[in-house]
Structures are given as C-alpha cells and as structure tokens.
Amino acid sequence: MTRPAVLTGKHFMHGDHACAEGALAAGCRFFAGYPITPSTEIAEHLAARLPEVDGVFIQMEDELASMATILGASAAGARSMTATSGPGLSLMLENLGLGVMLELPTLVVDVMRGSPSTGLPTLPGQSDVMQARWGSHGDFAILAYSPWSPQEMFDLTILSFNMADRYRVPAILLADEVVGHMVEKVIIPPEDQIEHLSRKKPSRQASDDNFQPYLVENADLVPPLAHAGEGYHIHMTGLTHDERGYPDMTAETHNRLVTRLFEKIQKNADDIIRVEGYELDDARIVVVAYGCTARSARSAVLQARAKGIPAGLLRLVSIWPFPEKIIRELTQNVDHFIVAEMNLGQIRLEVERVAHREVKGVHHAGGAMIPPEPILAAIEEVAK
Amino acid sequence: MKPAIVAEKHPLDDLIRADRMPHIWCPGCGVGIIMRCYAQAILDSGIPLEKHIIVSGIGCSGRVAGYMKLDSYHTTHGRAIPFATGIKLANPSLTVSVFSGDGDLAAIGGNHLIHAARRNIDLKVVCINNFNFGMTGGQVGPTTPKGAFGTTAPYGCLEQPFNLPTLLKACGANFVSRWTAIHVRQVKDDILYAFSKPGFAFIEVLAPCPIGFGKSNGIDDGLEEMEMYRDRSVLIQGETFNDEDLVIDLRSEHPIYVGRFVDRDRPPFAPAKVVQS
Amino acid sequence: MKVYDRTPLNLDRMLVPRGRVFLIPGRCKGCNICIQFCPKQVLQESKGQNARGYHYPEIAEGKEDACVHCQFCMIVCPEFAIYTDAGEEVAV
Numbered sequence: 001m002t003r004p005a006v007l008t009g010k011h012f013m014h015g016d017h018a019c020a021e022g023a024l025a026a027g028c029r030f031f032a033g034y035p036i037t038p039s040t041e042i043a044e045h046l047a048a049r050l051p052e053v054d055g056v057f058i059q060m061e062d063e064l065a066s067m068a069t070i071l072g073a074s075a076a077g078a079r080s081m082t083a084t085s086g087p088g089l090s091l092m093l094e095n096l097g098l099g100v101m102l103e104l105p106t107l108v109v110d111v112m113r114g115s116p117s118t119g120l121p122t123l124p125g126q127s128d129v130m131q132a133r134w135g136s137h138g139d140f141a142i143l144a145y146s147p148w149s150p151q152e153m154f155d156l157t158i159l160s161f162n163m164a165d166r167y168r169v170p171a172i173l174l175a176d177e178v179v180g181h182m183v184e185k186v187i188i189p190p191e192d193q194i195e196h197l198s199r200k201k202p203s204r205q206a207s208d209d210n211f212q213p214y215l216v217e218n219a220d221l222v223p224p225l226a227h228a229g230e231g232y233h234i235h236m237t238g239l240t241h242d243e244r245g246y247p248d249m250t251a252e253t254h255n256r257l258v259t260r261l262f263e264k265i266q267k268n269a270d271d272i273i274r275v276e277g278y279e280l281d282d283a284r285i286v287v288v289a290y291g292c293t294a295r296s297a298r299s300a301v302l303q304a305r306a307k308g309i310p311a312g313l314l315r316l317v318s319i320w321p322f323p324e325k326i327i328r329e330l331t332q333n334v335d336h337f338i339v340a341e342m343n344l345g346q347i348r349l350e351v352e353r354v355a356h357r358e359v360k361g362v363h364h365a366g367g368a369m370i371p372p373e374p375i376l377a378a379i380e381e382v383a384k
Numbered sequence: 385m386k387p388a389i390v391a392e393k394h395p396l397d398d399l400i401r402a403d404r405m406p407h408i409w410c411p412g413c414g415v416g417i418i419m420r421c422y423a424q425a426i427l428d429s430g431i432p433l434e435k436h437i438i439v440s441g442i443g444c445s446g447r448v449a450g451y452m453k454l455d456s457y458h459t460t461h462g463r464a465i466p467f468a469t470g471i472k473l474a475n476p477s478l479t480v481s482v483f484s485g486d487g488d489l490a491a492i493g494g495n496h497l498i499h500a501a502r503r504n505i506d507l508k509v510v511c512i513n514n515f516n517f518g519m520t521g522g523q524v525g526p527t528t529p530k531g532a533f534g535t536t537a538p539y540g541c542l543e544q545p546f547n548l549p550t551l552l553k554a555c556g557a558n559f560v561s562r563w564t565a566i567h568v569r570q571v572k573d574d575i576l577y578a579f580s581k582p583g584f585a586f587i588e589v590l591a592p593c594p595i596g597f598g599k600s601n602g603i604d605d606g607l608e609e610m611e612m613y614r615d616r617s618v619l620i621q622g623e624t625f626n627d628e629d630l631v632i633d634l635r636s637e638h639p640i641y642v643g644r645f646v647d648r649d650r651p652p653f654a655p656a657k658v659v660q661s
Numbered sequence: 662m663k664v665y666d667r668t669p670l671n672l673d674r675m676l677v678p679r680g681r682v683f684l685i686p687g688r689c690k691g692c693n694i695c696i697q698f699c700p701k702q703v704l705q706e707s708k709g710q711n712a713r714g715y716h717y718p719e720i721a722e723g724k725e726d727a728c729v730h731c732q733f734c735m736i737v738c739p740e741f742a743i744y745t746d747a748g749e750e751v752a753v
Binding site: 002030032047050051052054056057058060061062064065066068069070071072073074075076077078080094095098102206226228229230231232233234235236237238239246247 | 401404433434435437439449450453454455456457458459460462463465466467468469470471472473474475477478495496499655656657658660
C-alpha cells in the first residue's frame with residue numbers, strides 16, 4: 001500500500017523526515033543529492049517516498065552534480081531540492097550562483113554541523129549562516145529560513161518552495177543537526193490547506209516570437225519563467241545577459257542585471273521575512289537567536305522575566321534577507337541586544353551593523369547546543 | 385569569374401539565432417561546422433523543435449547553445465551533463481543534447497561524464513575535441529596529444545591524453561563514435577541516430593582550433609587541419625582493433641581512427657517507481 | 662560529350678543540376694574550406710572583402726556551369742554563409 005504525498009495527521013517525527021515530508025506536501029517531485037551527515041536521512045526518506053508519488057530520486061556522484069541537476073530539473077518545471085551540510089554547501093556554491101543568475105528556483109537544505117572543514121559530522125553548528133548569504137562569488141541575494149523544530153522543518157520547507165518560486169531564486173533552509181535529528185510532534189494539515197504559490201508564467205503565447213525571458217514588466221522585479229519544452233525557445237546563460245537572455249558583456253548591462261537580482265530580494269524583503277517575538281513589547285534587553293539556540297534563548301528569557309528582568313527574544317525564522325527594519329524599530333526602546341548563536345559571531349555582525357551599537361554575543365564554535373545558562377548570565381550581566 | 389548570388393538568409397536560419405550571426409568563432413574553427421551538422425540533424429529528426437533541448441558548458445564549444453534557436457542552457461564549467469540530467473529526468477519527453485568541449489567534459493566535467501555514461505542517462509553528448517582549452521587562449525587539456533604544445537606546456541605536453549572512446553566504452557555508454565570535422569555527413573548521421581537511440585550517446589568530433597592549438601603546433605590554419613584530418617583519418621568499420629589504437633598521436637604517422645565504436649542497447653537510466661496498489 | 666566504356670542505359674534521361682551558389686558575404690571569415698573542398702573546384706577567393714576584411718568566395722573563371730549542387734560547401738561551412746540550390750537541370 002503506497003502512501004499519499006501529504007500525510008495529513010499528527011505525527012511524532014524526525015526533523016529530517018519532517019523536512020522531506022514538507023517537500024512532498026509542497027509538490028516537490030525531484031531530489032538529487034549526495035549523502036552527508038547529518039542530512040542523509042532526508043535523502044534516504046525521499047528515496048523511499050518519491051517513487052511512491054511518481055517523483056524522481058537520483059543519488060548523484062557529488063554535490064557539484066547535485067546542485068547542477070536540481071537547477072536543470074527546475075528549468076524543466078519541477079520543484080526540486082537537495083539536502084546537504086556545510087562541506088557540501090561549499091561545493092554547491094558555484095552553481096548556487098548559476099541559479100541566482102539564471103533565476104531558477106530550487107531548495108538547498110543545509111543541516112548545519114560543526115565546521116569548518118570536516119569538523120564535527122554528527123554534532124550541531126550554526127556557522128554556515130554567512131556562507132549561505134555571501135559564499136558564492138559576486139553580489140547576489142538569496143533567501144534563507146531557519147527552523148527550530150521538526151514542525152518548522154515541515155512548515156518552512158513549504159514556505160521556502162513558495163518563496164523560491166515566487167521570486168525565482170534558490171532558497172536555502174538553514175537547519176542544524178539538533179533540529180534535523182530530534183523527534184517531536186509534527187502536525188501535517190490536509191492538502192487543501194497547504195499554500196502553494198506558483199511561478200509566474202509568461203503572458204505571451206509560445207508562438208509569439210518576441211518573448212524575452214528576462215524582461216521585467218512588474219515592480220516586483222521578477223520576470224516570468226518559461227520552462228524547457230514549452231516552445232518559447234529561451235536562452236539561459238550564466239554570462240551577463242540582456243532581456244533576451246543573450247550574452248551582453250558590457251559594464252552597463254552587468255550593473256543593471258546584478259542590481260536587479262540584488263534588489264529583487266531586498267525590495268520584496270517584507271514578504272519574505274518571518275520573525276517570532278517573545279515578550280518583546282516591553283523588553284529592554286533583546287536576545288536575537290535562531291534554530292536550536294533559540295530554544296535555549298527562550299528558556300533564558302523566561303527565566304530572566306521570572307527574576308524581573310525585562311528581557312525578550314527575537315527569533316529569526318528567516319535569516320536572509322536580514323530583518324533590518326525590525327531591528328531598527330527595536331533600537332528605539334531596547335537598551336541591549338544579545339546574540340546567541342553556535343558560531344563565533346556571524347549574525348552578531350549583522351545586528352551590530354543595523355543597530356549601530358555594540359552587541360553582546362554568546363558564542364560557541366559548535367558541537368553542542370548552547371544551554372540557557374550562559375544566555376541568562378549574559379542577560380543578567382547587561383541588566384546590571 | 386562571377387560573384388555568387390548574394391543571399392539574406394541561409395536554409396538553416398530558422399534553427400539558429402540568426403540575429404546573433406556572425407558568430408564568435410575564429411576563421412577556420414570547427415565548432416561552427418559541427419553546429420551546422422547538429423542543426424541539420426534536428427531538422428531531419430522529425431522531433432518537434434520545442435522538444436529539443438541543448439545544454440552546454442563553458443568554452444568555445446559551449447557557445448553553441450547560444451546560437452541555437454531552441455530552449456538552450458549555457459551552464460557552468462563542467463556541469464552541463466548533470467544540468468542536462470535534471471532536465472531529462474524531470475521531463476523525459478524531451479530530447480536533451482549536450483554540447484561541450486574536451487576540456488569542459490573531460491577535465492573539470494570528467495566525473496560527471498563517467499557517471500552519466502555509467503548510468504546510461506538518455507543524453508546525446510557531442511564532444512568537440514580540439515585538443516586544448518581554446519576559449520582561454522590555448523592551454524593544454526586532458527586530450528592534448530603527448531608532445532604537443534600549449535601555453536601551459538611550453539616544453540611540450542608531458543602527459544598521455546585521454547582515450548575518450550575507450551573511456552566511454554568502459555563506462556557503459558550505449559553509443560560511442562568518433563569523427564573529425566571533415567566527416568560532416570557522418571557526424572550528422574550519428575547525431576540523428578543518437579536521437580532515436582535511448583541511452584547515453586557520446587560523439588567525439590575532432591575539430592580545428594587554429595588560434596588555440598594550431599598556431600603552437602605547426603598547423604597554420606583551419607583548412608590545413610581539415611586536410612590533415614582528411615589525409616590521416618582511417619575508418620574502422622566492423623574490424624577488431626586495439627583500444628590503444630584510438631589514442632591520438634599527432635607527431636607520428638599513427639592514423640586517426642574514426643568510426644562507430646560502440647552501439648549497444650543497454651536499458652537507459654530510469655528512476656525507481658513504486659506501482660500504486 | 663563524355664565517352665564511357667559502357668554507355669549507361671539511362672544516359673539520355675540523366676539530368677544533372679547546374680547548381681547556383683548563394684553567399685551571405687557578411688558572415689564569411691575567409692577560412693577557404695569551401696574553396697578547397699569543392700569537388701568541382703567551382704570557387705576561388707575573391708578580391709573583394711566584406712565589412713570585416715575577409716575575402717569571401719566567388720565562382721572561378723570557366724566554372725560558371727560547373728556546380729552540381731553536391732552541397733558540400735554548405736555542409737562544411739562553419740559560418741552558415743554559403744549554400745547551393747539545384748538551379749536548372751540539364752542533360753549530361
């Protein structure tokens with residue numbers, strides 16, 4: 001008896017499996033990847049599930065191939081994804097840039113582990129955050145969400161696909177090994193309650209020879225996407241190109257194109273950004289955290305409140321684009337920001353940049369979840 | 385003497401992006417010749433144009449994608465084959481061809497080449513082998529014959545080149561052939577044959593590169609290299625031969641063997657499917 | 662009139678194309694491959710040049726009727742610059 005794509009109901013589910021089920025619920029029918037701890041369970045789960053729903057699973061020879069393959073599948077119309085960890089993301093960076101340049105939506109799930117290099121394959125880290133944003137060469141923008149539970153592994157995978165399709169850009173799901181490997185309650189809604197945002201289609205007919213694949217006619221800066229085989233005879237190239245898609249390697253076209261790709265995400269940031277606030281309304285001390293660290297941060301904030309300290313938590317559900325407006329708004333009433341993260345200060349740099357003040361960091365290079373204690377200690381220290 | 389009749393349009397102009405002609409390849413370059421063979425094969429195939437997809441890598445050979453009036457994808461260096469794999473597996477009704485050069489396919493793309501052949505993915509790969517990295521100025525590559533010169537081998541290439549047909553045969557490709565740019569009819573016929581044959585097809589075409597390779601190796605222009613191919617190529621047809629014979633050695637009198645080397649019917653890659661119960 | 666060892670039976674019905682050569686001069690890059698490989702040596706390099714300075718081919722002296730529309734120039738030209746058609750068909 002084969003299972004349907006959407007396993008509506010209440011589950012006690014592994015984080016990586018929840019991500020895989022979220023992909024299926026979002027209509028993803030293509031996975032190409034390479035095994036890497038701690039994301040391998042996503043591949044293994046989809047190897048069993050995709051054939052049940054008429055999808056395609058292929059294990060590629062390396063991460064370089066995986067990234068190229070999912071872009072090709074996307075060009076042919078499929079919602080495609082891969083799953084990896086830090087070392088694999090490093091290998092995928094060049095083609096991530098290709099995805100940005102061709103404006104092909106796809107999803108890369110990065111279940112972060114101890115880095116750099118081979119690091120700690122089986123233990124958590126959160127140090128790929130800047131790499132996701134700036135790792136590929138050139139100026140570009142992507143979107144990245146960070147789940148803090150298996151439920152969010154499910155929900156944010158669906159959101160990532162929707163946003164990637166809506167804005168024609170690769171999305172990265174920045175999970176960590178804790179969230180990927182924990183088992184928790186996951187509620188999967190009925191299929192008709194799952195939001196599905198489609199890619200913008202060309203308004204012209206294929207027989208109209210004048211379709212320009214990169215002509216933008218809306219303020220959202222997103223051109224419509226014609227898929228392979230639809231008859232539009234488009235040309236997509238990683239070279240700097242004009243509205244026809246033809247290589248046009250001039251400084252003027254380059255500046256225009258790269259600026260549009262950058263602004264496509266910046267201008268639509270409000271639609272992409274998701275945050276969650278705890279006790280923020282009257283908070284004078286705000287802890288900024290994401291992923292598994294946010295769980296400890298929330299505990300620390302609640303303990304601080306119990307001691308009468310006006311602390312709050314800003315949980316970043318989306319990391320990129322960075323929620324600059326929200327941070328700036330908070331600077332009006334907040335005396336101190338604290339950033340707790342399992343790296344040596346990557347998001348702290350962003351908060352400092354936006355808030356224009358020094359920010360206290362609770363950092364650890366990775367390997368074990370940051371417990372609430374050091375975060376509470378930091379809150380108490382600044383409260384003095 | 386009499387001038388030829390001046391025309392505005394070539395018979396294949398509907399298949400190419402005529403608004404971008406003349407193309408960028410050097411006088412005497414073989415890439416344009418092979419592109420024309422490909423365009424003719426597409427016309428002769430009877431498969432609707434929208435079903436033909438071309439994916440290419442980086443290099444002079446990779447620029448073919450930009451001149452064909454099909455859904456065309458000019459991807460990153462060495463990664464055309466996995467990109468094409470994604471397209472084909474996501475939409476198996478498409479006929480997906482990969483156009484690339486010896487450097488793109490066999491150097492940086494080598495791993496993807498052998499795995500796609502091993503899996504027998506249904507792709508038609510045309511490898512334009514001009515023995516060097518032409519676009520970047522004539523550096524040696526994995527198919528540069530031993531002793532030939534290149535900008536990164538000023539004392540002569542010290543390495544043995546890949547024997548591509550034997551490599552692809554060992555990997556399990558369904559169809560492997562080699563021709564030169566002078567064998568225009570055979571190249572077109574093989575591309576056409578490959579369109580109708582499921583599985584991994586690899587057609588190596590030796591081509592002149594007068595500026596990148598010829599200039600450093602005593603071949604004055606594309607015409608001279610075409611004449612060399614005409615004079616030195618030997619057709620192997622149904623005879624037994626040693627795999628080592630297929631290695632290209634330009635210094636000696638060793639012939640350049642051409643022909644169809646592998647033509648078998650292993651089943652092409654198909655993803656797992658669970659029958660609904 | 663050509664002399665044959667054995668006269669072909671359909672000699673009186675055989676028609677040979679008197680091909681016409683068409684050229685897009687702006688695309689030619691003067692590689693001379695068509696000139697060299699034409700089996701009837703119909704072509705030669707012209708004195709004229711296109712906008713990029715290349716000498717495109719022209720019909721050689723005495724070769725005005727020599728083209729037989731074998732199409733080799735078309736299939737070997739790298740530039741999509743030259744082709745033939747059958748023209749009128751004449752008796753052998």
